Amino acid sequence: MKEYIIHNEWKIIEDQFHPEYNKITESLMSLGNGRIGHRANFEEKFSGETLPGNYVAGVYYPDKTRVGWWKNGYPEYFAKVLNAANWIGIDVKIGNETLDLFTAKVLDFKRELNMQEGNLYREFIAELPSGKQVKVVSCRFLSIVETEIGAIRYTVTALNFSDKLTLTPYLDFDIRNEDSNYDEKFWDEVEVNVKPGEGYITAEVRKTLFHVCTGMKFNLLRNGKAITYSADVENRTKFISNIIPLSIEKGESITIEKFGVNVSSENFPKEKLMTTAVKHLNAAFDKGFDQLMLEHSQAWLEKWKTSDVKIEGDVAAQQGIRFNIFQLQQTYTGEDQRLNIGPKGFTGEKYGGSTYWDTEAFCLPFYLATAPVQVARNLLIYRHKQLQKAIDNGAILGFKNGAALYPMVTMNGEECHNEWEITFEEIHRNGAIAFAIFDYVRYTNDWEYLAPYGFEVLLAISRFWAQRVNWSAERQKFVMLGVTGPNEYENNVNNNYHTNRIAQWTLGYTLEVIEYLKEKHLAQYHGLAEKWGFNEHAETANWRDIIEKIYLPFDAKRNIFLQQDGFLDKDLKKVAEIPAAERPINQHWSWDRILRSPYIKQADTLQSMFLFEDNFDKETIKRHFDFYEPLTVHESSLSPCIHTILASTIGYEEKAYEMYLRTARLDLDDYNNDTSDGCHITSMGGTWMAFVKGFGGMRVRNGKVSFAPLMPGKWTAYSFRINFRNTVLEINVNKNTVSIGNLSDQELKLTIYDQEYFIGGNKKTEVQLKLDRNEH
Numbered sequence: 023m024k025e026y027i028i029h030n031e032w033k034i035i036e037d038q039f040h041p042e043y044n045k046i047t048e049s050l051m052s053l054g055n056g057r058i059g060h061r062a063n064f065e066e067k068f069s070g071e072t073l074p075g076n077y078v079a080g081v082y083y084p085d086k087t088r089v090g091w092w093k094n095g096y097p098e099y100f101a102k103v104l105n106a107a108n109w110i111g112i113d114v115k116i117g118n119e120t121l122d123l124f125t126a127k128v129l130d131f132k133r134e135l136n137m138q139e140g141n142l143y144r145e146f147i148a149e150l151p152s153g154k155q156v157k158v159v160s161c162r163f164l165s166i167v168e169t170e171i172g173a174i175r176y177t178v179t180a181l182n183f184s185d186k187l188t189l190t191p192y193l194d195f196d197i198r199n200e201d202s203n204y205d206e207k208f209w210d211e212v213e214v215n216v217k218p219g220e221g222y223i224t225a226e227v228r229k230t231l232f233h234v235c236t237g238m239k240f241n242l243l244r245n246g247k248a249i250t251y252s253a254d255v256e257n258r259t260k261f262i263s264n265i266i267p268l269s270i271e272k273g274e275s276i277t278i279e280k281f282g283v284n285v286s287s288e289n290f291p292k293e294k295l296m297t298t299a300v301k302h303l304n305a306a307f308d309k310g311f312d313q314l315m316l317e318h319s320q321a322w323l324e325k326w327k328t329s330d331v332k333i334e335g336d337v338a339a340q341q342g343i344r345f346n347i348f349q350l351q352q353t354y355t356g357e358d359q360r361l362n363i364g365p366k367g368f369t370g371e372k373y374g375g376s377t378y379w380d381t382e383a384f385c386l387p388f389y390l391a392t393a394p395v396q397v398a399r400n401l402l403i404y405r406h407k408q409l410q411k412a413i414d415n416g417a418i419l420g421f422k423n424g425a426a427l428y429p430m431v432t433m434n435g436e437e438c439h440n441e442w443e444i445t446f447e448e449i450h451r452n453g454a455i456a457f458a459i460f461d462y463v464r465y466t467n468d469w470e471y472l473a474p475y476g477f478e479v480l481l482a483i484s485r486f487w488a489q490r491v492n493w494s495a496e497r498q499k500f501v502m503l504g505v506t507g508p509n510e511y512e513n514n515v516n517n518n519y520h521t522n523r524i525a526q527w528t529l530g531y532t533l534e535v536i537e538y539l540k541e542k543h544l545a546q547y548h549g550l551a552e553k554w555g556f557n558e559h560a561e562t563a564n565w566r567d568i569i570e571k572i573y574l575p576f577d578a579k580r581n582i583f584l585q586q587d588g589f590l591d592k593d594l595k596k597v598a599e600i601p602a603a604e605r606p607i608n609q610h611w612s613w614d615r616i617l618r619s620p621y622i623k624q625a626d627t628l629q630s631m632f633l634f635e636d637n638f639d640k641e642t643i644k645r646h647f648d649f650y651e652p653l654t655v656h657e658s659s660l661s662p663c664i665h666t667i668l669a670s671t672i673g674y675e676e677k678a679y680e681m682y683l684r685t686a687r688l689d690l691d692d693y694n695n696d697t698s699d700g701c702h703i704t705s706m707g708g709t710w711m712a713f714v715k716g717f718g719g720m721r722v723r724n725g726k727v728s729f730a731p732l733m734p735g736k737w738t739a740y741s742f743r744i745n746f747r748n749t750v751l752e753i754n755v756n757k758n759t760v761s762i763g764n765l766s767d768q769e770l771k772l773t774i775y776d777q778e779y780f781i782g783g784n785k786k787t788e789v790q791l792k793l794d795r796n797e798h
C-alpha cells in the first residue's frame with residue numbers, strides 16, 4: 023500500500039513531487055469524456071518514469087496472438103486499445119536549458135484532480151541546473167460537452183531571471199503501444215497540415231484501417247494579455263510542432279492556451295475527417311478556454327446531482343467513493359451502443375481496452391440506478407448486436423444449433439483474449455450476460471426488452487450450457503468439466519460451483535422468459551422460435567433435466583458448497599499465514615505454486631452467494647463467508663466489493679468497512695501494487711454496489727425497491743440518490759434516522775427494513791436507524 027495521496031473530499035491531491043510514484047499518479051489523475059481520454063502526463067518533457075497514454079474510444083489494433091504452440095480454437099489476435107497522438111505536449115526551453123522535472127530541482131509541486139469540476143491542475147517551482155527558477159501553473163480538461171475537444175492553459179513565470187524562452191507546442195502521432203508484441207508501431211500517417219498557430223495529423227491504424235485526426239491550435243498571452251508571435255513550423259513523419267522564440271523578463275508570465283481535437287472515422291466520414299477536426303477546433307478556439315471550461319464544469323455539477331454519494335465523518339471513504347464514481351462517469355456515457363467499458367478505461371493499455379464480464383457483473387447496476395434507462399439498455403444491446411459472433415465463436419469450438427459462447431475479451435464480438443489457460447475457460451461470463459438481462463428487467467420493469475432482444479441472447483446461452491455439460495454415469499448427475507471460475511488462481515477445474523450454478527439458473531430463467539413471451543407476445547415468440555429453429559418441447563425438456571440433476575459440489579461435514587471438485591485436498595492455510603513480503607502472491611510466487619495453493623483471487627463461490635442470496639438464509643451465507651473469506655487474497659480488484667456486500671448482509675460490520683475501503687481506495691492507495699498500469703475502472707462499479715447494496719442495503723424484489731441501511735461506526739451520516747423507474751429517491755442516513763425523500767411527483771411504494779411505506783410525490787419518510795439490520 024502507498025499512502026501519499028492527500029485525503030480530500032473532492033480532490034485527488036499529490037502535494038509534493040513523487041517521481042517514483044509518477045506512473046501511479048498519472049493513472050489516478052487520468053481524464054476522460056467517454057470519447058477520448060488520457061493519463062495525467064506532464065505537458066513539458068519528462069525523462070523520468072512515465073507511461074504516456076492518449077486513447078480514442080473504439081479505436082483498436084488486432085495484434086497477432088503470440089503463443090509458442092498453436093492450438094485449434096485460439097483467437098487469431100489480441101485487440102489492443104491504441105495509444106494515440108499526444109496532443110498535450112509543450113516543450114519549454116529557458117535559454118538553452120530544457121525544463122524537465124526529472125533533471126531540475128523541484129522546489130515546490132502540487133498536482134490535483136478536481137473531481138467536482140473535472141479538471142487536472144498542476145503547479146510547481148523548478149530550479150534548472152543553471153540556478154534559474156521558473157514557476158509553472160497548468161490546468162487542463164477534456165470537455166464533456168464538446169466531446170472532441172480538450173484544452174490546456176499553461177503559464178510559465180520567470181522567478182529570478184530574464185532570458186530567452188522557447189515554447190514548442192507539438193502533436194506527436196509517432197506513438198508505440200507499451201504492450202506492442204514485436205515493438206511494432208500501429209499508426210501510419212495519412213495527411214498533415216501545419217502552419218503557425220495550428221496543425222493537424224490524420225493517421226490510419228494498420229489492419230483495422232480506422233482513421234483518427236488529431237489537431238492543435240493555440241494562442242499566447244504575456245502577463246494575461248494576448249500577444250502575437252512568430253513560429254518556426256516543424257513537420258516530420260507523424261510529428262508536427264511550432265517552435266516559438268520569446269523572451270521573458272524576471273517576474274513576467276507567458277501563458278499558452280492550447281486546444282486539442284480528436285475525431286475518428288468511427289463517427290465521421292474518413293474523407294471529411296480533417297475538415298471536421300478543423301471545424302470543431304475552430305469553434306472551441308473561438309469560444310475560448312474560460313467559456314469552454316465553464317460549460318464543462320457546469321455539466322459535471324449536473325452529473326454529480328444524480329450520482330453523488332456523500333459520507334460524513336470519514337474523508338478517506340468519501341474521497342474513495344467519489345473517485346470511483348468520477349472515473350466511471352469519465353469512461354462510459356452510454357450514448358453509443360458500440361462502446362463499452364474496458365477494465366482500465368482511458369487510464370492505461372492493460373486488458374486492451376476490451377469488454378469483459380466485468381461490465382455486466384460489476385458496472386451495470388451503477389448505470390441502472392444513476393443514469394437514464396437508455397444507458398443500461400445500451401450496455402445490453404451491445405451484447406445483443408454481437409450475438410451472431412458469439413454463436414460463431416461457439417461454432418469454432420464445436421458447439422452447434424445456435425449455441426453462443428460470448429467472448430471473455432472482445433472489441434467487436436470476436437474472442438480476442440491472449441491467455442488461453444486462464445481466460446478462455448472462464449465460461450461463467452455467459453452467465454453474467456444472462457443475469458444482466460434479468461437484473462435489468464427486474465430493476466427497470468422494461469419487460470418489452472425481452473421479445474426483441476433479451477430472449478435471443480438467453481436462448482443462445484442456454485443452448486450453450488445444455489451442450490457444455492455432460493452426463494456422468496458415475497455420479498448420475500450432469501457435470502461441467504474443464505472450466506475456470508471467477509477465481510483465476512485455479513485453471514481448468516471440474517464442476518466449479520459458480521459456473522454450474524449460474525448455468526442452472528440461466529436455464530431456469532430462460533424457461534420463465536419463454537412462459538412470459540407465450541403469454542404476452544405469442545406471435546413474436548413463434549417468429550423467434552422459427553427464426554432460431556427452436557424445438558421448444560425437446561430443448562426445454564432437456565434443460566429441465568439439467569436444472570434438476572446438475573452437480574453442485576458440496577461438503578456435508580462443513581455444510582458448504584465447494585468451489586470445485588477436489589478443493590478440500592488443498593492445504594487450507596489461511597491468507598493471514600502468508601508473510602507480508604510475499605503479497606500480492608501473483609508478484610512473488612510461481613504460477614505453479616499459486617495453482618496448487620488454496621488461495622482465492624476473487625469472490626467465486628461467494629459471487630454466487632451474492633447473486634442468488636435469496637436462495638440462502640443468513641446462516642448459510644455466513645458459513646460460506648467464514649470458510650472462503652480467510653482464503654481470499656483479493657488480488658483481483660473485483661473481489662472486495664462482493665465481500666463488502668456479503669459482510670454487510672451477515673452483520674460483519676468491521677469486515678464490511680475494511681473491504682469497502684479496499685475497494686473504494688484500491689487505486690488511490692495502490693493496494694495491489696498495479697495502479698501504475700492504469701486504474702481498475704470496472705471494479706469501480708463494484709465499489710458503488712458495495713456502498714449502495716452493502717451499507718445502503720438496497721435491493722429490488724417483486725417490483726419494489728427496498729433499503730436496510732447500516733451505519734459504519736466511523737461515519738456520522740451518509741446520503742445517495744437513485745433513480746428507480748422514473749422516481750428519484752434521496753436516501754439520507756444519520757446515527758438515528760433513515761430518511762427517504764421522493765423527489766418526483768408520483769408516489770412510490772417501497773420497503774425499509776422489511777416494512778412497507780408509501781411515499782407521496784415530493785414527500786419523505788423517516789424511520790429509526792437499526793444498529794443491526796438483522797434484528798427484526
Ligand code: BGC
Pocket residue numbers: 365373378379380508510623624657658659660704
Ligand atoms: C480478473 C477477471 C477480470 C479481468 C479484467 C482479472 O484480473 O480476475 O475477473 O475479468 O481481470 O478486469
